[in-house]
Amino acid sequence: MVRYDGKTVVSLNVNNETHEVAARPSDLLLDVLREQLGLTAAKPGCKNGDCGACTVMVDGWPAKSCLMLAVEAQGHAIVTVEGLGGTAAVQKAFVEANAFQCGYCTSGFLMVCQALKTQHPAMPEEYVIEEWLQSNLCRCTGYQEIRKAVHMMYDMT
Amino acid sequence: MYKAIGKNIQRKEAWDKVTGKARYTDDLPETGILSARLLTSKYAHARILHIDISEALALNGVKSVLTGSDCPELFGPLVLDRPALARDVVRYAGEPVAMVVAKDEPTAEQAVRLIKVEYEQLPVILTPLQALADGAYLIHSKTNGYRKVSTDIYPEAGTNIASRYRMRKGDIKEAFDRCEFIVRQRFFLPPSDHLAMEVRTARAEISSEGTVLITTSSQSPYAVQNQISKAFLIPSGQIHVHVPFVGGGFGGKAPVTLEILAVLASRSVGGKAVRVTIPREQDMVSAPCRIGLEADIRIGANKEGIIQAMELTYFLDCGAYTDISPYMTKAIAVDCTGPYHVENLSCDALCVYTNHTYATSYRSFARESCTFCIERAMDMLARKCALDPLELRIKNAIRPGSLTPSQVLCTPSLTGDLTQCLNKVKLLSEWDGGNALTIKQDTVRAKGIACLWKTETPPTDAVSGALITFNPDGSVNLITGVVEMGSGGQTHLAQILAEKLRIDPKQVHVVMEVDTRAAPKHWKTVASMTEYMAGHAVVRASDDMIEQLRINGAQALGCPAEEIEVANGRVYSRKNPENFIAFKDIVHGYKAPDGSSIGEPVLGRGGFMLKGLTALDPQTGKGKTGPAWTLGAQVVEVEADLKTCTYRIISASTVMDVGRVINPESMRSMVAGGMSMGISMASREAFSYNSEGIPQAPNLRTYKLLHIGQEPDFRVSFVETPESESPYGVRSYSEHGIIGMAAALGNALSAAFGAEFTSLPLTPEKLWRVLSEENT
Ligand code: FES
Ligand code: FES
Numbered sequence: 001m002v003r004y005d006g007k008t009v010v011s012l013n014v015n016n017e018t019h020e021v022a023a024r025p026s027d028l029l030l031d032v033l034r035e036q037l038g039l040t041a042a043k044p045g046c047k048n049g050d051c052g053a054c055t056v057m058v059d060g061w062p063a064k065s066c067l068m069l070a071v072e073a074q075g076h077a078i079v080t081v082e083g084l085g086g087t088a089a090v091q092k093a094f095v096e097a098n099a100f101q102c103g104y105c106t107s108g109f110l111m112v113c114q115a116l117k118t119q120h121p122a123m124p125e126e127y128v129i130e131e132w133l134q135s136n137l138c139r140c141t142g143y144q145e146i147r148k149a150v151h152m153m154y155d156m157t
Numbered sequence: 158m159y160k161a162i163g164k165n166i167q168r169k170e171a172w173d174k175v176t177g178k179a180r181y182t183d184d185l186p187e188t189g190i191l192s193a194r195l196l197t198s199k200y201a202h203a204r205i206l207h208i209d210i211s212e213a214l215a216l217n218g219v220k221s222v223l224t225g226s227d228c229p230e231l232f233g234p235l236v237l238d239r240p241a242l243a244r245d246v247v248r249y250a251g252e253p254v255a256m257v258v259a260k261d262e263p264t265a266e267q268a269v270r271l272i273k274v275e276y277e278q279l280p281v282i283l284t285p286l287q288a289l290a291d292g293a294y295l296i297h298s299k300t301n302g303y304r305k306v307s308t309d310i311y312p313e314a315g316t317n318i319a320s321r322y323r324m325r326k327g328d329i330k331e332a333f334d335r336c337e338f339i340v341r342q343r344f345f346l347p348p349s350d351h352l353a354m355e356v357r358t359a360r361a362e363i364s365s366e367g368t369v370l371i372t373t374s375s376q377s378p379y380a381v382q383n384q385i386s387k388a389f390l391i392p393s394g395q396i397h398v399h400v401p402f403v404g405g406g407f408g409g410k411a412p413v414t415l416e417i418l419a420v421l422a423s424r425s426v427g428g429k430a431v432r433v434t435i436p437r438e439q440d441m442v443s444a445p446c447r448i449g450l451e452a453d454i455r456i457g458a459n460k461e462g463i464i465q466a467m468e469l470t471y472f473l474d475c476g477a478y479t480d481i482s483p484y485m486t487k488a489i490a491v492d493c494t495g496p497y498h499v500e501n502l503s504c505d506a507l508c509v510y511t512n513h514t515y516a517t518s519y520r521s522f523a524r525e526s527c528t529f530c531i532e533r534a535m536d537m538l539a540r541k542c543a544l545d546p547l548e549l550r551i552k553n554a555i556r557p558g559s560l561t562p563s564q565v566l567c568t569p570s571l572t573g574d575l576t577q578c579l580n581k582v583k584l585l586s587e588w589d590g591g592n593a594l595t596i597k598q599d600t601v602r603a604k605g606i607a608c609l610w611k612t613e614t615p616p617t618d619a620v621s622g623a624l625i626t627f628n629p630d631g632s633v634n635l636i637t638g639v640v641e642m643g644s645g646g647q648t649h650l651a652q653i654l655a656e657k658l659r660i661d662p663k664q665v666h667v668v669m670e671v672d673t674r675a676a677p678k679h680w681k682t683v684a685s686m687t688e689y690m691a692g693h694a695v696v697r698a699s700d701d702m703i704e705q706l707r708i709n710g711a712q713a714l715g716c717p718a719e720e721i722e723v724a725n726g727r728v729y730s731r732k733n734p735e736n737f738i739a740f741k742d743i744v745h746g747y748k749a750p751d752g753s754s755i756g757e758p759v760l761g762r763g764g765f766m767l768k769g770l771t772a773l774d775p776q777t778g779k780g781k782t783g784p785a786w787t788l789g790a791q792v793v794e795v796e797a798d799l800k801t802c803t804y805r806i807i808s809a810s811t812v813m814d815v816g817r818v819i820n821p822e823s824m825r826s827m828v829a830g831g832m833s834m835g836i837s838m839a840s841r842e843a844f845s846y847n848s849e850g851i852p853q854a855p856n857l858r859t860y861k862l863l864h865i866g867q868e869p870d871f872r873v874s875f876v877e878t879p880e881s882e883s884p885y886g887v888r889s890y891s892e893h894g895i896i897g898m899a900a901a902l903g904n905a906l907s908a909a910f911g912a913e914f915t916s917l918p919l920t921p922e923k924l925w926r927v928l929s930e931e932n933t
Contacts, residue, residue: 024263040184041177043404045354046437050857053354081177091175095167098826102643103174104354104404110175130866137857139354139405140643142833143868145826 010070014039015083023070030054030065033080041081041107045137052136055108056080062115062135079114081107089156090114090149097149101140108136113150123154161655161662162885165822169648169667170402170641179402182374183358183434190360191220193422193433194265196255196272197443198247201283201512201850202296203276205245205254212271213257218264221425222272223256228421230388231303234380234412235310236319238303239478239515241417247276248296248477249514250851251442258422258431281850285451285472285509288317296477296510307616309772310483317510319475320483322490324562324778327501332466336457338541344530345916346899348449348474348513349842351520352862353642355404356440361419363428367391372399373416376406376640377681378671384413385420400671403642407834408518408892410642411683412445412480441855445517446844448485449474450526454534462542464553466501469493471527473508476515483508485516485523488614490778491563492524495531496575496610496788497553502562504778512850518683521892524611525835525899529917532607532900537913539591546591546606546904550790551579555610561786564779570881571785573814573888575608577876578790582606585872586792586810593909596796602807604794605904607897609813613684613783613889617770621690622677623698625654625761631726631740632664633761637691638679641669644891645823646687650695652819653688653884657699659724660740677764685889688819689784690765692884697763706743709756713738713747785880787888789813791832791897794869797909802921802928804906806836809898810872816880816888824890829871831894837863839899843918 007022014037021036030047033039033056045053047066054065057079084091090113093099100106116124116132129150138146173179210222225244231237243254255272259265280294287293293316297303300319301312310320333339359373369391375381378398386393403410415433422431435443455468471489475482486508493504519525539546554575559567582588586604593603624636635654641647647667655662668676679691703723710728711718720730729737738747747755773780791811797804809832818824841861845853854860873894879886903914912927 026263034184035187038186039177040180043181043355044183045356046857048437048856048858051354051437081175084176086172086176091172094175095171098168098822100174100643101645101826101830102354102403102405103170103179104181106174107177133865137354137862137864139352139407139834139862140830141826142829142871143863143865144829144871146865 010074012070012073012078013076014078015080021070025071027070028066029068029070029073032070033065039080039082043104043107052108052112053105055111055136057111057115060115060118062112081110084110084114088114090117090153093149093152093156097145097152099141099145099149105136105138109138109146112136113153117153159656160659161652162819164820166648166652166662166820168645168823169651170669181355181402181404182360182372185372189430191258191260191426191429191431192262192265193256193258193418193431194262194269195253195435195439195443196269197439198243198250198252198254200247200276200278201250201281202279203247204279205243205247206275206277208255209273210255213268216264216268216271218260219268220258220260222268223421223425224254232384232388232413232417233479234481235307235483236303236305236479238297241421249512251439251514252477253443256418256422258426262434281512283511283513283846283850285474285511288509288511293317296512311775318507319479319510320486320508322487322506322773322778323776324490324493324502324504325776326560326564329466329468329501329503332501333457335459336465337460338538339455339457340534340537340541341455342534342537342915344452344454344533346450346526346529347843347917348446348516349838349844350441350446351407351409353405353407353409356435356437357410357415357444358432358434359415359419360430360432361423362430363423367395369396369420370399371396371416371419374403374410375400375416376403376411376642376683377413378640378673379638379678380681381413381416382673385416389420398673400640402669403640406642407520408522408683409445411681412517414444437857438855442514442852445480446514447519448482448516448523448526449513452527452530454530456534456538458538458542462544462549462552464497464499467494467499469504471506473506474511474513475508476511476513478515479508480515480517482516484614485518487773488522488524489527491612491614491782492610493527493562495528495535496555496608498555498559504562520831520834521611521896522614522684524896525838528607528609528896529899529903532897533903533915536904536907547579547583547588550606550608551576554579562778563773563781565781569878573786573788573816573878574876575788578788578812578814581874581876582790582792582810582812585812585874586794586808588792591908599799600796601799601909602794602796603905603909604792605901605908606790606792607900607904608790609893609896610786610788611893611896612786613686615680615684615686615767615783617767617772619680619690620764620766621679621694622765623691623694623763624677625698625702627740627744627759629741629745631744632666634666634668635695636668636676637694638671638676639687639691640671640682642682644687644827645820648823649688649819650691653692653695654699657696660726664726685891685893688887689883689889693765694763696884697765698761701763702759702761705759709743709747709759710738712755713743784882785888787813787815787890787893789893791901793898793901793905795905795909797906799910802924806869808870808872809836811894812874812876813890813893814876814878814888815890816883817877817886818875819885819887825873827891828873828894831892832871832898833863833868835895835898836902839902839917839919841918841920
């Protein structure tokens with residue numbers, strides 16, 4: 001097995017800012033965001049692409065940051081929950097709809113919803129919402145509230 | 158008129174959770190911290206012949222490698238039977254065998270792969286009944302040789318039985334003899350997992366003067382303090398536990414597990430800070446899971462369908478170590494009959510070792526499992542008696558004057574009103590008798606019903622506490638030992654405090670993180686007892702505070718303390734409300750216009766200890782384990798395709814007697830969350846083991862959870878029969894949504910397919926197998 005251990009400088013555009021980080025070729029975008037940039041909203045729920053807790057937005061599309069290498073993220077615009085600023089409709093909607101309990105899945109859901117709205121500025125049909133949100137798991141709620149939050153997000157804008 | 162109770166107050170931490178600012182254990186800065194990773198057993202049962210750590214130790218960046226011989230202590234909340242790292246023997250696949258501490262995670266991972274372990278395989282036992290068979294291999298050579306922390310654990314020497322509880326009432330033999338209808342059935346439920354979205358993790362650091370600082374994702378910071386203190390002989394005052402936000406617990410984070418490894422890891426590197434992280438796969442198989450259960454149920458009724466007797470045997474699969482399972486066994490025993498009036502009862506509940514991952518508390522403390530058995534048997538009985546399943550339950554519902562299995566006399570305060578729940582759920586679920594309805598060829602709709610009940614089984618001397626301080630602006634800070642893991646308990650405590658002080662709940666700030674050096678001891682954030690235990694402490698702290706405000710007020714206003722009222726952020730005399738002093742001017746003592754100081758700063762403190770609970774009589778089971786019960790009724794509606802054996806869950810209804818609705822929206826969502834978890838568990842979740850006891854593909858790709866689009870229409874409604882001993886009458890409710898879901902789903906599917914489904918999970922494949930067997 002060949003191992004590449006050395007680090008290289010990677011330039012990442014996160015939340016509209018350019019960051020230079022030293023990363024191994026195998027470093028996940030998720031780990032670099034969390035451990036090097038201190039952006040811990042994206043969570044490691046499985047690091048296997050199964051739970052969606054690590055979802056960020058890459059060029060307006062949802063991406064599981066545990067399935068993306070930091071080096072792959074170069075040249076792309078990455079947005080994390082920290083980049084939503086606390087004023088986005090999706091955040092208000094999640095609070096209003098009581099769409100979380102422990103909150104661990106929330107960042108991932110927020111970013112999928114934000115990307116959904118970026119790609120579908122008008123409210124899509126229910127099955128589209130379901131298709132988009134199936135990438136993410138929530139163990140606390142019964143999803144009813146999350147669905148309601150998506151509707152509220154569209155109603156707010 | 159309540160000011161804060163009964164209102165939809167938003168979660169106190171809501172905005173932190175949507176901005177990424179809520180910090181969970183592993184979100185804390187990592188700079189300079191070392192990483193520990195585990196090597197786990199690849200066999201379910203084997204002797205460890207040799208471990209070679211030399212290559213791992215030699216790897217650049219590795220600081221230490223630990224094995225079982227570095228930690229002779231044994232652990233467990235009830236029985237000390239579990240090593241931190243396996244010694245001599247591994248008893249389940251996934252058991253931690255060695256731990257590497259290294260400069261970072263990739264290095265630790267790499268070193269783990271360099272450790273070589275030589276095993277000799279031993280016979281594997283995978284079900285309680287195998288474990289109880291004559292001549293079964295003993296998973297622990299001395300089942301009753303371990304030190305017990307509690308006296309009411311009864312291991313049976315020379316067997317795999319870790320404990321047993323008995324319930325005896327009346328005369329079942331005589332009663333069964335006069336029964337017209339008897340149902341007898343065996344049930345089987347495999348182990349499954351909690352799967353909180355946050356994987357367990359812990360950190361530890363030891364200061365130069367010996368203080369052990371532990372940061373952990375735990376529901377039990379004070380148990381961490383206590384168990385680590387006892388095991389390592391460190392004074393508990395030297396152990397400082399810190400719990401930030403917890404990303405879901407469901408009972409899975411109640412036991413003390415990774416904290417022990419974190420302390421060992423830190424100790425091995427001179428006290429440096431170490432974080433122990435485990436991948437999701439290890440969180441599933443190495444860390445404790447939900448119990449498995451086998452049960453033999455026998456219910457007899459007269460020709461009117463009135464239950465005459467029950468004979469019940471529950472075999473809990475506790476896995477390789479006991480953890481809290483003996484108490485889950487006890488919990489099943491005290492609620493063994495379901496919420497029914499049963500005069501003649503014989504129940505044995507056995508806690509049995511197997512070579513599965515050891516089990517721990519899981520939402521509703523095993524009631525989700527025993528309820529499946531009882532409530533499925535109730536539906537079988539209804540069919541035999543030709544009664545509407547809902548009617549059968551109304552006829553037999555427990556009522557004031559009934560005795561519970563442990564012979565506690567039921568009163569409205571103690572057990573609430575099940576009949577009202579049943580009547581209400583009938584409307585809520587549009588119940589139509591429980592028969593399948595064909596809606597088109599091969600497609601039927603059917604509803605299934607189940608009752609639920611649960612009392613608590615805490616230690617009889619469990620405590621809680623609350624401290625309240627004032628800010629200069631007159632707002633208050635609430636400090637308790639309650640962990641915030643999603644249940645909304647902290648917000649409800651803030652409502653109780655706001656109600657007591659008659660202030661806007663916005664004026665209450667809650668300290669969300671638990672720090673055992675700052676917050677008063679709170680037993681554990683488990684058993685849905687936050688509102689009861691910490692609620693009592695908050696009430697007392699508020700009273701204490703009001704008393705002090707009265708004294709300050711009387712002096713400042715020059716009137717007797719008895720005349721002083723405290724409300725709306727003001728202190729005033731009842732006789733002259735216009736002449737008030739605002740909190741901000743009096744909470745830190747009062748400064749008179751002439752500059753003189755009056756009174757003292759106000760500090761609220763409240764402690765609470767459970768009272769009146771008893772151990773169970775070992776022969777009859779007589780005793781009272783918890784303050785009260787919560788009862789309810791649930792209905793699940795399915796649409797099933799008879800050809801493909803697939804189904805869709807259309808609606809799920811719950812009516813629960815919660816005593817008092819403190820916060821309608823948060824309580825509704827908590828109950829719905831429990832229902833969702835129950836549906837997920839019942840319809841798809843189980844560990845699948847191969848014949849050697851190795852869990853197959855333990856990850857979230859193959860172990861599927863419910864996702865959006867599969868959720869039914871959740872309908873939740875409450876009945877309010879106050880519990881007289883509880884703050885504002887509220888009962889425990891936050892786990893309970895799960896309890897009857899598997900049973901109601903099983904009953905709906907059994908009605909839809911016209912077959913009796915007696916095991917979980919209810920996957921299409923399982924249904925198909927049962928139906929094909931019936932047809933051959
Ligand atoms: S952590 Fe990326 S999908 Fe689970
Ligand atoms: S809120 Fe806990 S996992 Fe979704």
